[in-house]
Amino acid sequence: xxxxxxxxxxxxxxxxxxxxxxxxxxxxxxxxxxxxxxxxxxxxxxxxxxxxxxxxxxxxxxxxxxxxxxxxxxxxxxxxxxxxxxxxxxxxxxxxxxxxxxxxxxxxxxxxx
Amino acid sequence: xxxxxxxxxxxxxxxxxxxxxxxxxxxxxxxxxxxxxxxxxxxxxxxxxxxxxxxxxxxxxxxxxxxxxxxxxxxxxxxxxxxxxxxxxxxxxxxxxxxxxxxxxxxxxx
Numbered sequence: 001x002x003x004x005x006x007x008x009x010x011x012x013x014x015x016x017x018x019x020x021x022x023x024x025x026x027x028x029x030x031x032x033x034x035x036x037x038x039x040x041x042x043x044x045x046x047x048x049x050x051x052x053x054x055x056x057x058x059x060x061x062x063x064x065x066x067x068x069x070x071x072x073x074x075x076x077x078x079x080x081x082x083x084x085x086x087x088x089x090x091x092x093x094x095x096x097x098x099x100x101x102x103x104x105x106x107x108x109x110x111x112x113x
Numbered sequence: 114x115x116x117x118x119x120x121x122x123x124x125x126x127x128x129x130x131x132x133x134x135x136x137x138x139x140x141x142x143x144x145x146x147x148x149x150x151x152x153x154x155x156x157x158x159x160x161x162x163x164x165x166x167x168x169x170x171x172x173x174x175x176x177x178x179x180x181x182x183x184x185x186x187x188x189x190x191x192x193x194x195x196x197x198x199x200x201x202x203x204x205x206x207x208x209x210x211x212x213x214x215x216x217x218x219x220x221x222x223x
Contacts, residue, residue: 043157043208084180092157100206101162
């Protein structure tokens, strides 16, 4: 089975802190994605990556950056956390060329106080 | 741009009831359509898909038919179980990305 592991299930941070959310997949997938999930808004794409050291902006990239130094790992970075970034963050991966069937991690619930 | 509109929740049904969760979409071209499910404490997982008009996707007793004329992909199940309690997301794949609906929380009571 494909496994997508997010390093933390719950995280509490202070406004202004730099926050790292880590995601690792074990199926050698080329494509990786970061979403945030908010009530009434569904999932919104923040960033995605189709290859190592490659990144593309999704629909809501403001306030976020990403890093993909190794194929299996995709990190989401909040340079200076703000309260409006309190949310559930979901990581996903998919094999090329099938970007539409994605495998999701269990999510990290981030609270920014 | 592409968008997905799905039935507002939450939905509460008794065990063995018939389920319909409505989903309509707006997209250019002919997108592939999906239903993903999120069980409590877990990430989303693919439930079923359809890639062209009149295709029927099915899995675990759930079905959905790709209706191009009504731009719809409604999810149905004839007899729901308590274990079907989850959040259901309709999605389309177009312009190289998945676009999700807002999700419908389903609770089945024994």
